[in-house]
Amino acid sequence: MIKILIVDDEPFARDEMSELLAGEPDLEVIGKAGNGIEAIAAINRLRPDVVFLDIQMPQISGLQLLKMLDPERMPYIVFVTAFDEFAVQAFEEHAFDYLLKPLEPSRLAKTLARLRRVRKPQSIEVLTDNAPLAQLPCYGHNRVYLLKTETIQFALSRISGIYLVDADGKEHFTELTLKTLEDKTQLLRCHRQYLVNPAQIAEIRFSNQGSVEIVCHGDRIVPVSRRFVRAVKDALAII
Amino acid sequence: MQNAFIAQTTLILLLLQQMCVYLVIAYLLSKTPLFIPLMQVTIRLPHKLACYLIFSIFCVLGTYFGLHVDGSIANTRAIGAVLGGLLGGPSVGLAVGLTGGLHRFSLGGPTAVACMISTVVEGLLGGLTHRYLIQRGRVDVLFRPAVAGGVALVAEIMQMLIILAVARPFAMALQLVEHIALPMMITNSVGSAMFIRILLDRRAMLEKYSTAFSSQALKIAARAEGALRDGFNQANSTKVARILYEETGVGAVAITDCDKLLAFIGTGDDHHLPGTPITSSYTFEAIACNEVIFADGNAVPYSCSIHSHCPLGSTLVIPLRGEDNQVIGTIKLYEPKRKLFSRLNRTLGEGIAQLLSRQILAGRIDAQKQLLAQSEIKLLHAQVNPHFLFNVLNTLSAIIRRDPDHARQLVQYLSTFFRKNLKRPGDVVTLADELEHVDAYLQIEQARFADRLNVDIDLPEHFLSTQLPAFSLQPIVENAIKHGTSQILGPGRIHISAHNIDGDLALVVEDNAGLYEHSKPSNGGLGMSLVGRRITARYGAGYGLSVACEPEQATRVILRVPLASAENLETRH
Numbered sequence: 001m002i003k004i005l006i007v008d009d010e011p012f013a014r015d016e017m018s019e020l021l022a023g024e025p026d027l028e029v030i031g032k033a034g035n036g037i038e039a040i041a042a043i044n045r046l047r048p049d050v051v052f053l054d055i056q057m058p059q060i061s062g063l064q065l066l067k068m069l070d071p072e073r074m075p076y077i078v079f080v081t082a083f084d085e086f087a088v089q090a091f092e093e094h095a096f097d098y099l100l101k102p103l104e105p106s107r108l109a110k111t112l113a114r115l116r117r118v119r120k121p122q123s124i125e126v127l128t129d130n131a132p133l134a135q136l137p138c139y140g141h142n143r144v145y146l147l148k149t150e151t152i153q154f155a156l157s158r159i160s161g162i163y164l165v166d167a168d169g170k171e172h173f174t175e176l177t178l179k180t181l182e183d184k185t186q187l188l189r190c191h192r193q194y195l196v197n198p199a200q201i202a203e204i205r206f207s208n209q210g211s212v213e214i215v216c217h218g219d220r221i222v223p224v225s226r227r228f229v230r231a232v233k234d235a236l237a238i239i
Numbered sequence: 240m241q242n243a244f245i246a247q248t249t250l251i252l253l254l255l256q257q258m259c260v261y262l263v264i265a266y267l268l269s270k271t272p273l274f275i276p277l278m279q280v281t282i283r284l285p286h287k288l289a290c291y292l293i294f295s296i297f298c299v300l301g302t303y304f305g306l307h308v309d310g311s312i313a314n315t316r317a318i319g320a321v322l323g324g325l326l327g328g329p330s331v332g333l334a335v336g337l338t339g340g341l342h343r344f345s346l347g348g349p350t351a352v353a354c355m356i357s358t359v360v361e362g363l364l365g366g367l368t369h370r371y372l373i374q375r376g377r378v379d380v381l382f383r384p385a386v387a388g389g390v391a392l393v394a395e396i397m398q399m400l401i402i403l404a405v406a407r408p409f410a411m412a413l414q415l416v417e418h419i420a421l422p423m424m425i426t427n428s429v430g431s432a433m434f435i436r437i438l439l440d441r442r443a444m445l446e447k448y449s450t451a452f453s454s455q456a457l458k459i460a461a462r463a464e465g466a467l468r469d470g471f472n473q474a475n476s477t478k479v480a481r482i483l484y485e486e487t488g489v490g491a492v493a494i495t496d497c498d499k500l501l502a503f504i505g506t507g508d509d510h511h512l513p514g515t516p517i518t519s520s521y522t523f524e525a526i527a528c529n530e531v532i533f534a535d536g537n538a539v540p541y542s543c544s545i546h547s548h549c550p551l552g553s554t555l556v557i558p559l560r561g562e563d564n565q566v567i568g569t570i571k572l573y574e575p576k577r578k579l580f581s582r583l584n585r586t587l588g589e590g591i592a593q594l595l596s597r598q599i600l601a602g603r604i605d606a607q608k609q610l611l612a613q614s615e616i617k618l619l620h621a622q623v624n625p626h627f628l629f630n631v632l633n634t635l636s637a638i639i640r641r642d643p644d645h646a647r648q649l650v651q652y653l654s655t656f657f658r659k660n661l662k663r664p665g666d667v668v669t670l671a672d673e674l675e676h677v678d679a680y681l682q683i684e685q686a687r688f689a690d691r692l693n694v695d696i697d698l699p700e701h702f703l704s705t706q707l708p709a710f711s712l713q714p715i716v717e718n719a720i721k722h723g724t725s726q727i728l729g730p731g732r733i734h735i736s737a738h739n740i741d742g743d744l745a746l747v748v749e750d751n752a753g754l755y756e757h758s759k760p761s762n763g764g765l766g767m768s769l770v771g772r773r774i775t776a777r778y779g780a781g782y783g784l785s786v787a788c789e790p791e792q793a794t795r796v797i798l799r800v801p802l803a804s805a806e807n808l809e810t811r812h
Contacts, residue, residue: 009725010630011689016637034691035728056626058726082629101633144728 003030005048007039009057017052020108036060037137037144040068041175048075050115055081067133067184070177078111133184138172147172149185153216155195169218190224190232198236251422257304258315258430265434269441277326278442280378291331294323298339311350313419317361317427321391322434324365336362353405357398364394382439388432395424456587459486460594467595468602473513476501487584490551490575496568497526506575510546518544525556526566531589532556535580552576555585557592561600634687649686655679662709671703676713684720692724697736705744707800714770715748715796723752723794744802749795755788774800
């Protein structure tokens, strides 16, 4: 069974896609998302094999969304776009799968055929720039919002998920993985469960026992595990 | 005693006669450009040189025209020396005095030395008077005939004293002075004064001539301003021809393009009919050679090419030039057979042709600019956002499956939207019309975004008949969705309302995105700014678009157009 997630900000567009996929016995639409932030949560939670991804969406476009995904767990992406000259050109040159709206069943059939043959993730580098993520999607009680990366002091992983801690000590839940944050932002790995923002470090304490901890502004302490001491020192140019 | 008096009087008369010849020469010379440097005080070297040359000639002439008395010469040499100094300054005065004096010395006689010295002194006296008056800032006094006469009188008195002092034997000198003192004082004073008078007259005439010329030229320029700007055609040409006819006073004025007569005003308009093809060979020549052709009726014969009894006897044909100096027509001035063609009108004619050529050119550039703006708007019309179009078609394809009736309705909206989009940009429509366009567009967008887009339109009935340019409101609403509500995660809200502000209609489109600053001007900006520019161009600076943005909260675009009286329009229907 191939698990599919549909991401589009227009409800009828989502419907159209799922209608077209409905006749396929070996496919299952396991979820739909109306924007990029919902999509990240859904991808992390539902682990789809394939994502049909609209490009033009509010706040986080389809291309930005790709950058926020954990490269280790990258599903197969099929772009769906109404009109995007740049993207279409990039797809054509690099053989990404893409579909044009309005959707054409015969063209979709080809895509599905290819999906059944090879289902390995594509390299997305050519589609995305190398600039770090400037804002990160977070989830409140009943809303989603974007937090500026520079305001974050550190990120930590708990059983319940990944949390970003801002300069006021407030915690924000995010669907991004530590790996994505480490790769796509300036946050620095200092512990298996912690990333720290070097710009927010006030002090580094070395104890007699040889343990190291980072003190951020506001006296919030981030542990540094032994195996990351070297990396932290290098990154901060401490000898 | 009696004899002495008669001799004295005779000498005065003779000397005055000589002075008259002298002044006639001066008068004739004053007609030449030679005299122009003399008419004002300058410090430029070429003018000083001219001053020196002319007055040296007069100085020498004065000696030649003199009368031989007792082996000496009664003369009007002092006029040249005094005026040279008076008009040219001390250096010129000195130089003229030296030249005249040396010349006199070369002629010899008992008073040769005395006369040479006195001529130099006369030149200096004139020069010093010049310097004195210039330093006092009394240039006007320099050109007073009485002043020149006075200076000449003083100069002559000094000459007599010098003769008495220098010439020997004294008895002879005294006798000579008795003879010539009065005649020379009178003639030189009168001569100097009259010389200045000639200069003044000449100057006045020149000024009058150029004032008349420039005021006429300015008047024509002012009246003809802009006449040909909105097109080089029969109606505008007739206006211009009439202005030229009235202002220049020539017999007739004609304007042609390259093949036909556009306008003809004045004598002979019974057979020179606008709209008929050009027949005159001079006009063809002027067009072909791009040259001014002047047929004065004497050296270059002129006869009307249409009618043998035409009273016009001379013509001036001036080409009108457009882009790259290409001939685009001609202006023709005519005088009847009984009148001469004045040079003034000729110069004026050429100037006017240049003025009108510029106007035609400026008009064409204007027209091109307008065309460009029009095509820009056309482009905007044609440019239905492809993203919008393909998404709509995709939505439609989904709706067809689930709700064919809704789909059919949507197709209707889509065709209304496209039909309205095809309206010509110059069209003026009512707000109701424009609202239909907006409504069709919003129906489609609402189908696309469903509960993510809420629209709320609040337009009082009585505004609906207000006129505004087609394609004004829709681009603003489209912008509010494309760069506003469709870019936020939460539900979008568009509020469209109308208000009467100081007698104008203010249409307000507000969204809850507040992303105006962030939207790239290359996307929404072009359409919006075109809408604004078009309204401002049509109704004036007080009208157009204004945008207020509270970041992340709201963007408010206000479109302001004059509020045509709705009641009037309604009663007309």
